[in-house]
Amino acid sequence: MAKWTAEELVSFVAKVLYEVVQNELTLDYAFQKVKRRWRALESFKVFYDASFDAVRHYYFLRFAASKLFGSSGAKAAAKAWFLYRADSLLYNKELVARYRKRLLKRALAKPEDVEKALEELRGDPARYLSVKYSYHPAxxxxxxxxxxxxxxxxxxxxxNTTWMWLRINTFKVDVDKGLKLLEQExxxxxHPHIPFxxxxxxxxxxxxxxxxxxxFAAIPQDLASVYTVLALDPRPGDxxxxxxxxPGMKISLxxxxxxxKLKVVAADVSRKRVARMRHLLKALGAYQYVDVVHADSRKLAARRFDKxxxxxPCTSSGAFTKDPxxxxxxxxxxxxxxxxLQLQLLTRALQLAEEVVYAVCSILPEEGEEVVSKAGARAEKPLAELAPSYWGDIGGRTxxxxxxxxxxxxxRLRP
Ligand SMILES: C[S@@+](CC[C@H](N)C(=O)[O-])C[C@H]1O[C@@H](n2cnc3c(N)ncnc32)[C@H](O)[C@@H]1O
Structure with a gap:
């Protein structure tokens, strides 16, 4: 039996939604903040999964809530979450059915009315897609x-899917052993082409x-981050x-x-993040190969590098599969x-190396295509596997x- 009630779950989700929407906190930060003030529970897993799912589907839930409950506030959106999404997440089907019935009894409209209202938006594709798949209109x-x-x-x-990719850390195990270890659990x-x-x-x-x-035989790392390193094409002696x-994910790869067999200098302006990088590189078994530097790279004084x-640093607007x-x-x-800032850093990179890979976790051309086209260098799409950039061959996208x-x-750019 659940040790919490449907009302409690809805209240918790509403508070997380409020923190994300009103205070612009990341999901994890908002979740921790709400959890700290909550009564002790044995496990918060269901509460986390519910909050994640509600944030992921927020625009649709807000739209549905305004039709069903006459409000688009966090509490109404959390109730809409329960109506539409709880069934796919909660094992206790009886609890779901009971609370859904109560919510529907008090609702001002029926779920069919929400569907109809959504269909009516089709004439405005941006708004329709924004509501249907829950993305900011921008x-x-x-x-x-x-x-x-x-x-x-x-x-x-x-x-709206999260893919959990793991990179087998060949400083700790070879690929076969890593695979066997993972297959036990x-x-x-x-991946069909990337063996690790x-x-x-x-x-x-x-x-x-x-x-x-x-x-640390395997490390969570998104495939887009791996493509960035494959674009750099690091070779022994470089x-x-x-x-x-x-924190050193890409440079460790x-x-x-x-x-x-690389000569590596890894710089970052954040003291806290540099400390995390040292810690992570040590844990991964890569620290002895990397010279870690705390510096503002716009003013980095260094010799020339091959790559x-x-x-x-960016808006992270491309990270929606992980942080809804x-x-x-x-x-x-x-x-x-x-x-x-990106252009200043890229300009310095082009002064210091023969070849530069520029990557950004953003869907916005202002942080991608626009930056490389202002850099005054030859830019190209570095890997055939990438989709074309928004502006043609000056880069690629995942x-x-x-x-x-x-x-x-x-x-990839060359001065
Ligand atoms: C997207 S994160 C890098 C993630 C890292 N490459 C990895 O794979 O683990 C961007 C980093 O840029 C750093 N940064 C921002 N401004 C900087 C500057 N002026 N000089 C050096 N680093 C900077 C931030 O501290 C942050 O750690």
Missing amino acids: IVETLLRYLPLGEVERLLEAG AEVEP MVLVKKASKPIQYLSAVKT SVLDLAAA ATQIAEG ALLDA GVKIYPRVERARQYSQ FPHIHRSEAFFIS
């Missing part, structure tokens, strides 16, 4: 500017508790500068691919500020409906 409008309607719909639908699908990447299809426990993950390196990686909060609040208005990944822009 995300949908941006995509519709560059991609055909059918493709935008496939992308938005796929963006999870159902995994190896596996997709977790089903696991006996949360990913972070799998023994391969606890021992000298590599990472200008925005913390670069050293892994080159079997530790540079700039995984730029960015679908509600994609910080679009901050893209302009970021693009200035998308959830094509790559089962986050949405990144990736380009």
Whole structure:
């Protein structure tokens, strides 16, 4: 039997929604904040999953709530979550049926009326898709500017899935051993072309508790992040500068691919994140190959490198498969500020290396195509597997409906 009631679950979800929508917190931060003030429960897993799902479907829930309960506030949206989504998440079907019945009894309209109202939006594709798949209208409008309607719909639908990719850390185990370890606790699908990447299809426990993950034999890393490193093409003997390196996920993969035979400088401006990077690199077994530097890379004084990686600070508006909060609040208005910083960092990277890979976890052209086209360098799409960029051959993009990944822009530039 559940040790909580449906009302409590709805209240909890409403509070998380409020924190994400009104205070612009990330889902995880909002969840922790609400949890701290909640009465003790044995496990908050259901509460976390429900909150994640409600944030992911927020625009639709808000729309449904205004029809059903005459309000688009967080509490009404949380009730709509229960009506529409609880069945797919909760095992206790009796509890779901009972509370749904109560909610429907008090509702001002029927779920069929919500469907009808949604259909009526079809004439305005941006609004229709924004409500149906729950994305901030600015995300949908941006995509519709560059991609055909059918493709935008496939992308938005796929963006409501989380793919858990793991990278086998060959500093700890070889790929075969890593796979065997993972297969003891999870159902995994190896990537068809990238031997050290596996997709977790089903696991006996949360990913972070799998023994391969606890021992750093496998590390959660999105495929888009891996494509960025493949674009850099690190080879034994290369000298590599990472200008925005913390916490070190990409640079550790670069050293892994080159079997530790790179000369690497990894810089980052955040002291806290540099400390995390040292810790992570040590845990992964990659620390001895990397020279970690705390610096503002716009002013970095260094020798010349063969290759540079700039995984730029950004709005993270392409991270919606992992953090559904960015679908509600994609910080679009901050893209302009970021693009200035991105261009300054890219300019410095081009002064310091023969070849630069520029990557950004953003669906906005202001942070991708626009930055590389202002850099005054030859820019190209670095990997055939990438989708075309919004502006042609100056870079490529990863998308959830094509790559089962986050949405990144990736380009290779030569001064
Ligand atoms: C997208 S994150 C990098 C993630 C990292 N490449 C990885 O794969 O783990 C962007 C990083 O840029 C850093 N950053 C922002 N401004 C910077 C600057 N002026 N110089 C150096 N690093 C900067 C941030 O502290 C942040 O760690």
